[in-house]
Amino acid sequence: MSGHSKWATIKHKKGAQDKARGKLFAKLIRQVEVAAREGGGDINANATLRTMYSKAREASVPLDTIERAIKRGTGELEGVRYEAVSYEGYASAGVAVIVECLTDNRNRTGADIRSLFSRNGGSMAEPGAVSWQFERKGVVILPRRKPDGGEVTEDDLMVVAVDAGAEDLADQGDTWQLTCPPGDLGRLRSALEEAGVPYDSAELTMLPTNAVPLESEGDARKVLRLVDALEELDDVQNVYANFDIPDSILELVEA
Numbered sequence: 001m002s003g004h005s006k007w008a009t010i011k012h013k014k015g016a017q018d019k020a021r022g023k024l025f026a027k028l029i030r031q032v033e034v035a036a037r038e039g040g041g042d043i044n045a046n047a048t049l050r051t052m053y054s055k056a057r058e059a060s061v062p063l064d065t066i067e068r069a070i071k072r073g074t075g076e077l078e079g080v081r082y083e084a085v086s087y088e089g090y091a092s093a094g095v096a097v098i099v100e101c102l103t104d105n106r107n108r109t110g111a112d113i114r115s116l117f118s119r120n121g122g123s124m125a126e127p128g129a130v131s132w133q134f135e136r137k138g139v140v141i142l143p144r145r146k147p148d149g150g151e152v153t154e155d156d157l158m159v160v161a162v163d164a165g166a167e168d169l170a171d172q173g174d175t176w177q178l179t180c181p182p183g184d185l186g187r188l189r190s191a192l193e194e195a196g197v198p199y200d201s202a203e204l205t206m207l208p209t210n211a212v213p214l215e216s217e218g219d220a221r222k223v224l225r226l227v228d229a230l231e232e233l234d235d236v237q238n239v240y241a242n243f244d245i246p247d248s249i250l251e252l253v254e255a
Contacts, residue, residue: 027237028056029069030102034082036073047186054189055203080104087113088130091122091241092222095212096130099230100238109235116233120226133242134206137167138185140178140192142199152176157197164191175200179207208242217252220245224253 031052039046043053049070056066072079082102087110089097097117103109114124144152157169157176165184170177180188182204189202214220223243230239245253 023232023234024059025061025065026234027102028052028059028061029065030082031237032056032066032069033073033079034084034102036070037075037081038073041070041074041076051186051204058201085109086127086131087124088127089113089117089122089124090130091117091120091226091243093212093214093219093243095214095223095241095243096133096208097122097226097230098131098134098206098238098240099236100240101233101235102237103235109233112233112235113230116226116229120229121222122226133210134208134240136182136204137207138180138182138188138202139205139207140180140185140188140199140202141172142176142178142192142197144174144176147198152197160191160195160197161188164188205238206240208240211242211244214243214245214249217249220249220253 032049035046035049035052039048041049043050053066053070057063068077071077082104083106085101085103085106087099087101089099091097099113101109101113116122117124142152142157146152154169154171154176157178158166161169161178161180164187165180166178166188167181168179170179178188185202185204189199192199192202214223220243223241227239227241230236
């Protein structure tokens with residue numbers, strides 16, 4: 001997963017996410033709508049909706065667009081009805097992959113996912129075949145440098161994070177990664193904000209319990225090509241994979 005995190009960071013630095021802002025907006029709006037439908041439109045009473053609302057606002061989704069999505073979810077406005085569905089499979093080199101989707105046509109989405117696995121050297125698997133290799137966690141990514149140029153130290157973070165439910169702090173090079181139980185993500189995010197500690201992202205994710213090292217450039221390219229292709233699908237919300245790419249190989253792929 002560290003390799004996957006590094007790849008996501010590289011794409012962010014290259015501005016790939018900015019180019020796909022319209023696609024990102026669509027995915028976030030869909031998440032807001034489903035959260036409102038499943039738990040109600042009150043942000044204070046619906047923790048999932050509160051998280052999706054925060055993600056959408058952080059991505060600069062217009063407030064009126066978010067509010068309309070909530071109303072579609074609660075039935076105040078008409079709209080397409082989406083359902084959550086997950087797919088599991090393997091990429092090259094035995095890398096386990098989980099694909100989370102929100103779709104209005106399960107058959108279409110399943111066919112699209114299967115086609116991408118097949119065309120990129122992977123294969124679909126039965127439900128539960130790879131999910132046991134992951135666990136859901138709250139993950140916060142923080143920059144190593146403060147806005148004033150000072151360094152964010154391990155001690156700075158631990159003072160704030162431990163009492164807010166953090167389980168682990170990992171050095172990711174240019175960033176820190178805080179991990180917590182899913183239910184403590186909101187509390188951890190609030191504690192960091194109150195302490196004035198900036199963070200790049202705070203979200204629920206699936207972390208692998210074991211990583212598959214990709215020691216060759218060829219395997220790395222094949223796996224990343226599949227992950228990127230899956231993430232491009234409109235119905236796909238999240239892609240999780242248990243690969244780890246050494247820096248030396250990642251530099252070759254990035255070049």
